[in-house]
Amino acid sequence: MNILYIEDDLEIGSWVKSELLQKGYSVEWITTGLSLQDDKRYDLLILDVMLPGLDGFSLGRRFKKKNPDTPILMLSARTSIDDKLEGLEFADDYLTKPFHPEELVKRVEVQLRRYHKLESEKMILKHLEIDQANRLIRNAETGEEIILTGKQYHIFTCFLQHLNQILTKEQLFEHVWGEPFLDGDKTLMVHIRYLREKIEKNPSEPEIIETVRGVGYRVRG
16 A cells, blocks of 8 residues: 655654554655656655645645545644644544554544545445446346446545535535535536436436435435
């Protein structure tokens, strides 16, 4: 598993990298997001919030937009609930400093296991057969392939990564578009309507993408 670690504190960075190397992970440690190579693929991003230049929140949003299938673990000394909520709008986990190395390793294992399972196994969801490794979705009853647009697939993947969890409109929009959700914006609603038309047996009575009135949406596993 190849981990990208962005941390400008040399003491903490050296310590974290050493711990992960001892657990058998391949770790690329850089001290600023400015040296991030967009064409490289990673299995996990560990990201500090307080970075020189582009801060961790901005960098994380940009990274997630380009790499929706790569989990992000935020590390930060900022412990306020507002900071945590801001980080979890796009990141998969948020760990506050100081932390025990074993806790960090366990959180890394959880994210890698969850994402690797989604990517390596075919998944059955109602009448859908989903092969995320090859980005294929089929109707298991008819055998027909279901073709999604890039945004539709991105939205659907977000649901699969958060099965049984209610996702707010704000969370979904931030995850897919990498920008703050503006109240009254119908973009997400329109995309979900078209997505339902492709994957639901009866789009007017959806069984896969459930609307949680006043909150957001949920896909049950």
